[in-house]
Amino acid sequence: GQNIDQPTEMTATEGAIVQINCTYQTSGFNGLFWYQQHAGEAPTFLSYNVLDGLEEKGRFSSFLSRSKGYSYLLLKELQMKDSASYLCAPEDSNYQLIWGAGTKLIIKP
Amino acid sequence: SAVISQKPSRDICQRGTSLTIQCQVDSQVTMMFWYRQQPGQSLTLIATANQGSEATYESGFVIDKFPISRPNLTFSTLTVSNMSPEDSSIYLCSVARQGDRGELFFGEGSRLTVL
Numbered sequence: 001g002q003n004i005d006q007p008t009e010m011t012a013t014e015g016a017i018v019q020i021n022c023t024y025q026t027s028g029f030n031g032l033f034w035y036q037q038h039a040g041e042a043p044t045f046l047s048y049n050v051l052d053g054l055e056e057k058g059r060f061s062s063f064l065s066r067s068k069g070y071s072y073l074l075l076k077e078l079q080m081k082d083s084a085s086y087l088c089a090p091e092d093s094n095y096q097l098i099w100g101a102g103t104k105l106i107i108k109p
Numbered sequence: 110s111a112v113i114s115q116k117p118s119r120d121i122c123q124r125g126t127s128l129t130i131q132c133q134v135d136s137q138v139t140m141m142f143w144y145r146q147q148p149g150q151s152l153t154l155i156a157t158a159n160q161g162s163e164a165t166y167e168s169g170f171v172i173d174k175f176p177i178s179r180p181n182l183t184f185s186t187l188t189v190s191n192m193s194p195e196d197s198s199i200y201l202c203s204v205a206r207q208g209d210r211g212e213l214f215f216g217e218g219s220r221l222t223v224l
Contacts, residue, residue, distance in 0.1 A: 004151075033212070042201055042215035043152070087151070097213065099151040 002026050004100035006088050011106045012078055020073045020086050020103045028093020034062050034073045035087040037102065043087055046073070075105075083107045111136055111204050115216035122223050127190045130219045132202035137182035142213070143175070144201040152201070158185045192223045 003025045012018040024032070031050040035043035049055055049064035049071065061074040073086055085102035092098060112135040122128050132141060141158040155175055156166045164177040178186045189196050199218045206212040 035213075040220075042218050043213075044215070045212045048212060089152075096154070099153070101149070101151040 002092070002098050004088055004090065004098060006086075006100045006103045008101070009104045009106065011108060012075075014078055014080060014107055014109050016078050017074065017076050018078060018105065020075075020088075020105065022071045022073075022088030022100060024069050024071070024088065024090045024098070024100075026090045026092045026098055029066065030091040030093065030095060032062075032064055032071050033089040033091065033097060034071075035089060036084050037087060038084045046086075078107050080107050080109070111138070111206075111214040113202060113204065113214055113216035115202055115219050117219055118217060119220040120222070122192050122221060124193055124223060126192055127188055128192065128221060129186050129188045130200055130202075132185045132187070132216055134183045134204055138204040139182070140205065141179065141185045142203045142205075143177065143185075143187045144203060144215075146199045146201060146218075147197075155187070155200075158187075189221065192221075194223045197221060197223045 006022040031048055033048050034046040036046050037043040047062040049062050052064055052066055054061055054063045059076045064071045085104045087102040088100040089097040114133045116131045143155040144152045145155055146152050154167050155170045156164045158164045158177050158179040160179050160182050174190050176188045199220050201215050201218045203213045203215045
């Protein structure tokens with residue numbers, strides 16, 4: 001079967017660093033997406049990993065280990081506007097995205 | 110990036126009625142995807158809308174309940190038929206950067222509440 005596992009909710013402090021983990025099992029695998037979704041809004045693309053390793057993009061970085069079925073999203077220098085849900089979405093062999101329920105990140109001053 | 114407009118943004122509907130959601134894209138795309146997102150849950154793909162052919166529905170979704178039109182390469186509609194309170198959800202249309210794969214762009218979503 002297909003399964004995505006990520007924490008339901010996390011809390012972090014403004015200016016700090018937070019790591020959101022995602023483990024997955026899919027029917028084949030092409031890559032993994034991370035999306036950000038603010039409350040009441042549509043998801044927006046953050047990152048896409050195909051190869052193992054860390055991809056850095058400004059304050060956000062995403063890591064992938066294909067052999068372990070594991071990814072994480074690393075957010076540095078947290079800002080209040082980073083309060084949102086973060087959706088892990090691996091892409092199966094048919095290029096279909098399998099969506100996790102998302103991790104709600106709460107940033108406190 | 111693609112700009113996607115959805116209408117209505119929100120609506121309150123009576124049980125047993127039907128509502129059609131429209132999705133307009135600012136460029137021609139091969140496939141358009143319709144998703145549902147119930148409160149606090151993940152995105153669930155309802156169907157893929159192909160221009161010039163029948164939509165492809167995912168397990169648990171049927172054409173009679175969610176008829177889809179795709180008259181051209183920039184427009185699609187999703188109808189939620191014979192609504193019940195369980196259909197209360199956000200419905201999102203999306204397109205992929207590269208045909209049927211890659212980064213997805215989403216419309217603003219249509220929030221339906223069924224009484």
